[in-house]
Amino acid sequence: MRRARIDYQGQTLxxxxxxDLSVTKQSxxxxxxxxxxxxxxxxxxxxxxxxxxxYADHASELAFEPPKEPLVFLKGQNTLxxxxxxxxxxxxxxxxxxxxxxxxxxxKEARNVKxxxxxxxxxxxxxxxxxxxxxxxxxxxxxxxxxxSRDSLCPIGPWIVDIDDIGxxxxxxxxxxxxxxxxxxxxxxxxxxxxPFLIEYLSQFMTLKPGDLIAxxxxxxxxxxxxxxxxTCEIAEVGTLENPVLSEQAFYEQR
Numbered sequence: 001m002r003r004a005r006i007d008y009q010g011q012t013l014x015x016x017x018x019x020d021l022s023v024t025k026q027s028x029x030x031x032x033x034x035x036x037x038x039x040x041x042x043x044x045x046x047x048x049x050x051x052x053x054x055y056a057d058h059a060s061e062l063a064f065e066p067p068k069e070p071l072v073f074l075k076g077q078n079t080l081x082x083x084x085x086x087x088x089x090x091x092x093x094x095x096x097x098x099x100x101x102x103x104x105x106x107x108k109e110a111r112n113v114k115x116x117x118x119x120x121x122x123x124x125x126x127x128x129x130x131x132x133x134x135x136x137x138x139x140x141x142x143x144x145x146x147x148x149s150r151d152s153l154c155p156i157g158p159w160i161v162d163i164d165d166i167g168x169x170x171x172x173x174x175x176x177x178x179x180x181x182x183x184x185x186x187x188x189x190x191x192x193x194x195x196p197f198l199i200e201y202l203s204q205f206m207t208l209k210p211g212d213l214i215a216x217x218x219x220x221x222x223x224x225x226x227x228x229x230x231x232t233c234e235i236a237e238v239g240t241l242e243n244p245v246l247s248e249q250a251f252y253e254q255r
Contacts, residue, residue: 004159005039038083046211048075054217083158088251099130099218100233110208118199124160127241177232186219
């Protein structure tokens with residue numbers, strides 16, 4: 001099942017998503033596609049965990065050694081925005097790139113969980129695009145706030161797919177397209193630390209809560225993103241996330 005949140009005629013609704021991209025309300029009423037606005041699919045996002053250098057090929061293209069344990073950082077909720085909504089390129093920077101990532105959504109409280117049991121604590125999977133501003137990436141203790149905590153620079157969605165509906169989460173293809181051109185391809189098989197490992201690792205020293213998000217890193221393939229670009233991140237069996245990019249001035253004028 002694909003679960004989403006939408007804005008329809010001024011109402012926030014929890015819906016399921018059909019194959020034709022129409023949605024069905026809890027009452028059973030069907031709403032046609034393109035008649036509503038997608039919202040961030042998690043009603044109350046908790047802690048947002050993100051992984052740096054979790055694909056060996058991405059670490060290599062950045063001239064970093066692959067980490068020996070998860071390189072985890074936290075993100076603010078201000079970074080989240082929904083499918084179809086704009087992100088922006090900050091003024092006076094040299095390089096901003098996308099990061100197509102598989103996201104695990106925690107479904108129940110998890111403490112001292114073993115990897116073999118970890119998927120029982122995942123309610124579903126979604127897609128995010130964790131943009132990075134490389135101008136401010138100063139050292140291995142990455143990333144600092146200016147790199148990863150800008151408003152709207154972590155689009156997420158459009159929906160959450162139940163974990164039981166995914167075949168093999170360790171063998172999902174990822175693809176990013178910029179204005180229709182394929183610029184990044186990879187597979188979750190190349191993750192250094194997979195989702196079960198990450199849940200075990202994190203839950204050893206903190207309690208994971210429902211609504212917490214774990215964004216699992218991105219494969220190689222970087223391209224500088226400019227205002228006017230449309231960036232599409234697709235993960236097989238999970239979904240396709242697409243967002244336009246505005247200039248900083250245009251973005252804040254329309255908010």
